[in-house]
């Protein structure tokens with residue numbers, strides 16, 4: 001029998017290396033015995049990871065079927081003059097991106113997936129605009145709002161997981177405030193001139209909520225006190 | 233049979249710990265553990281299969297399927313044949329899938345080794361060991377030995393006793409609930425994950441006599457001593473990582489509640505204690521860590537405190553608004569909470585089910601016992617130990633590539649003058 005020169009533990013007779021530190025066994029008196037059966041079975045069993053393909057296939061079939069049927073009905077029977085089926089098909093495509101793509105792309109970071117979801121929303125908006133002849137409101141209202149929501153969402157998605165509860169509250173509140181300001185800006189510009197009203201109120205409320213959190217966050221003794229009171 | 237109406241129809245509800253284990257179980261994680269007995273002769277597979285078939289009817293709670301209702305999971309007796317003895321594999325403690333006809337209990341053989349794997353929702357280590365001990369006795373009887381029903385071996389000719397399937401948590405709840413405070417975050421001790429699904433197992437064998445002497449020299453029990461050495465290895469690992477701010481290192485040590493609250497249940501009846509060391513307070517010597525662990529365990533393992541925790545857990549389980557949430561939502565929330573909080577206050581788990589005692593007639597047939605805790609929720613290594621005769625077996629099992637925790641652990645034992653024999657299923 002051999003001992004690891006590094007760890008001082010006795011090893012199996014058939015061990016070529018120490019399992020703890022990977023030091024090779026060099027023992028001229030007692031060479032590694034490769035003839036004896038190993039202490040643990042060598043045969044592995046591979047479990048299949050849970051199969052998400054089937055679910056993805058099912059969802060694809062459902063959504064594809066719904067979209068396809070609508071297009072067919074639209075072309076053959078009802079309101080042939082208006083392409084209402086395009087909207088349904090677009091909605092199906094958007095749902096597909098939301099549900100099936102995360103199932104298929106399991107290794108892609110979630111930030112990318114959220115980005116894809118947002119792009120799907122943009123595509124859907126574009127489709128609606130095309131269908132109802134509304135390219136004007138699309139460019140001047142819908143896309144700016146979409147852009148604002150997207151930026152805030154992606155930013156929060158990226159930054160939230162690694163923060164404490166306090167920071168999360170602050171960031172979400174801050175995100176909401178920014179979003180509201182941006183929303184009113186877009187709407188006002190679409191309707192005429194920019195006259196900030198309600199978003200200022202929201203911002204004021206938001207900031208009054210954020211400020212105490214900020215103080216608590218950066219005053220350790222205060223933070224400890226709050227933790228003690230609220231048990232988190 | 234049964235105080236609860238459901239017993240007549242054959243199904244029974246999951247206990248408090250089982251609910252948790254079922255809720256957090258997923259495609260690549262389940263709480264599964266394994267006990268193995270290494271016999272002196274090679275396993276006679278036919279005799280062992282006969283023994284399984286004769287033993288399991290006495291333990292109806294292990295031969296069940298888990299079913300998903302709308303509001304809760306429940307167990308249903310499994311009338312399909314089996315479980316069948318299988319050839320052992322290199323990567324033990326594979327996850328169970330509720331959807332398939334997957335057995336919640338599995339039996340394996342490899343040369344001299346008989347292994348039993350149990351999904352933790354069925355029973356804790358104490359309960360599973362009663363089954364395993366009885367199975368070994370029946371197996372040896374099949375081989376023509378005379379084994380008496382002593383040392384906790386149950387008579388397989390008897391009818392199953394309903395008291396063995398009671399939900400002991402429910403029995404020992406108090407009237408008043410006191411909501412507790414959550415534990416602070418601990419050093420996570422995670423490493424490089426191995427590819428799905430690998431379980432690296434490293435076992436060390438130490439003499440119980442020598443270990444007891446060393447532990448006594450430090451003024452502690454064997455469990456306290458081993459837990460302290462484990463904490464020291466994890467502290468050293470955190471130090472090597474060179475963090476700016478070091479987190480406390482805390483262990484989850486399951487405590488068998490049966491000595492404190494009399495119950496004959498074979499289902500789950502455990503709670504965890506959480507000894508911890510905060511390196512931000514300064515460096516601790518092994519002596520000081522042992523003293524901390526020793527006093528923590530003596531201070532916190534008492535009936536009153538444990539009953540408080542039981543009451544709180546059962547209160548949440550019985551809280552009607554929570555009960556009315558459908559299972560998928562509940563699972564999602566419990567899983568999320570476990571991901572965020574449940575596993576966070578612990579660096580790793582160390583469990584010691586204690587000495588495995590058998591009647592004198594069985595002793596010549598068993599070389600030693602082994603225990604393997606299946607993978608943790610996070611990629612990290614966990615520790616378990618079991619003693620039989622004069623052999624203490626200590627297992628590190630996990631889904632990480634690194635071996636530094638177990639290396640430091642066994643090196644410390646060697647430095648304390650103990651002879652350690654190491655074996656592993658790792659292949660390089």
Ligand SMILES: [Zn+2]
Pocket residue numbers: 004005006007008018019020021022023
């Ligand atoms: Zn070594």
